[in-house]
Amino acid sequence: MRIQPLTVGFMPLVDAAPLIIARELGFAEEEGLALTLQSGPSWSTLRDRLVLGQIEAAHMLAPVPVAMALGLGGITTPLDALSVLSVNGNVIGVSNQIAARLRDAGFTPDFRNAAATREALTSVSGALRLGVPFPFSMHAELLHYWLAGGGNTDPKALDIRTIPPPLMAEAIAANEIDAFCVGEPWGSITVENGGGELLLPSNAIWKFAPEKVLAARTDWTAANPELTGRLMRAAWKAARWLSDTSKRSTAADILAWPEYLGLPAEILERSLSGHMILSRHSPVRHVDRMVVFHDAAATFPWKSQAAWIGARMAQRFGLDPTNAAHKATEVFRTDLYRQHLAPLGVDMPGASGKVEGALALPTPVASDNGTLILGPDAFFDGRAFDPTPFG
Amino acid sequence: MPSQLTILVVEPDKTRAEAIIDSLAATGDHQIRVLAGHTGLARSVAEMNPDIVLVDVTNPSRDVIEELTLASSPLERPVAMFVDRSDDSITKAAIEAGVSAYVVDGLRADRIQPVMDAAIARFHMFSRMRAELEATKRALEERKIIDRAKGILMRARGLSEDEAYALIRKTAMSQGKKIAEVAQALVTASELLS
DSSP, rough: OEEEEEEEOOOOSSSGHHHHHHHHHHHHHHHTTEEEEOSSHHHHHHHHHHHTTTTSSEETTTTTHHHHTTTOOOOOOOOEEEEEEEEEOEEEEEEEHHHHHHTTTOHHHSOOOOOHHHHHHHHSSOOOOOEEEEESSHHHHHHHHHSSSSSSOOOTTEEEEEEOHHHHHHHHHTOOEEEEEEEEEEHHHHHHHTTTTEEGGGTTTTTTOOOEEEEEEEEHHOOOHHHHHHHHHHHHHHHHHHTOGGGHHHHHHHHSSTTTTOOOOOHHHHHHEEEEESTTTEEEEEOSSSSESSTTTTTTHHHHHHHHHHHHHHHTTTTTTHHHHHHHHHOOOOOHHHHHHGGGTTTOBBOHHHHHHHOOOOOOOOOOSSEEEEEOOOOOOOOOOOOGGGG | OOOEEEEEOOOHHHHHHHHHHHHTTSSSSSEEEEEESSSTTHHHHHHHHHHHEEEESOOOHHHHHHHHHTOOTTTSSEEEESSSSSHHHHHHHHHHTTSEEEEOOOOGGGGHHHHHHHHHHHHHHHHHHHHHHHHHHHHHHHHHHHHHHHHHHHHHHHHHHHHHHHHHHHHHHHTTTTHHHHHHHHHHHHHHHH
């Protein structure tokens, strides 16, 4: 087997772990790939490098390939979401001023109840300046869903600003924003630097939200089926390794290396283990499924997740929701997932879409080997999203 | 299992060598090279950089096993060794030297594929364990340096452990350096000054 070189871009975030582990622990080599990982300064840079062919694949925000398929953001080169690299993993934090106002109002964050937290937040402050890593991100979608309600929302209802993840802690410390939604470890770094406090994990809004995908250009995956399969299998094996709780500190140690995140392993381990510290001197809070790489079919690129993203974006940007959701489903390549991961004996769900938000508890579902358990995946407001009308 | 492998076979018996090639060719479009003797194994391994080495030795001594294993670089690729007879000490020597599969009762063409698959899987498992161990060692070294730097600051400036760590971290962030680098610089400087 000839070892093939492949360059994959990533942002310095805990949820880049499947790619970093695939390289460092030999899962890529096992699949015949010599993986070069290239860190990016911002999501737009990573997207542009992917489009220009400077990198073959990338760690990418799940909504980015969808936005491109909908013609949003100026670049419309078709991208494939080959698999989901991570589920959840973001935190919402506020500046010290807002945190103090919440305290004065008698509110103690429980890091759990999204509805109560929203009520407290809106009662102590007017329009918040909100930092997110990219306009097309789960961060933006979840903030809109949480703050502006599940219904139709004016795209200008929230004052949202784009700040690359590694700069979020500085932005809130410098009073450029009042609150943020960002991927770990940048929320915990804010806490460590004393620039703000954490309010909620993103999974308090949606318990099982697709976060990053493994993305590649559609013309590249079509021309390179063999390499596509190797990369998908390497990432899948690394994600399975990451799901072993005994490997967390080793994973944190590797992510901490200067070529990856270059940050203390102790801070990276917080989100990997779900032991979050909300503010300086606050006790540790345990968060279930703070970030998920493998369990509950986390890697499966559900068409219904794509449809949710497409429909939400359509509402905000004034597009036809049915058409947008349908276009979005074509970006999430369940066909390639089934084809390329079948040799590993991965248990495949019977259907490629599901009602999102329907499961309050872990629930067995129809699958090839009969071992698949999904959920919980509820939204904080108890609504469900049925993708059926969007086919 | 990948279907295009580069395979180096050491097989002195010509008839068996042909049977092995046929059997391997039936499982995929492999690139196969056969060596009749042990001499030149290290050179062939270096030239060919095979994905797997299969060695058939009729009645090996412990020395021969160690020599063959070493020449195949078993830490870089799976090596499967087939012997006709063996005793416990030779088996142990082979495994300790890093052979991924050690099969007594010779190299049989009909069961070469499962042995190869097992050798490859075992090799990957061990290289992963080595990589995990390396990562842990590297982190431990960094922590040792950070602990020493913390101790130096605690003594020199009368800080608590948390304060000392916070100072190192703050310095690292403001200078755009890694914590371990700042800690190392502090340890080096204090050694020069003492």
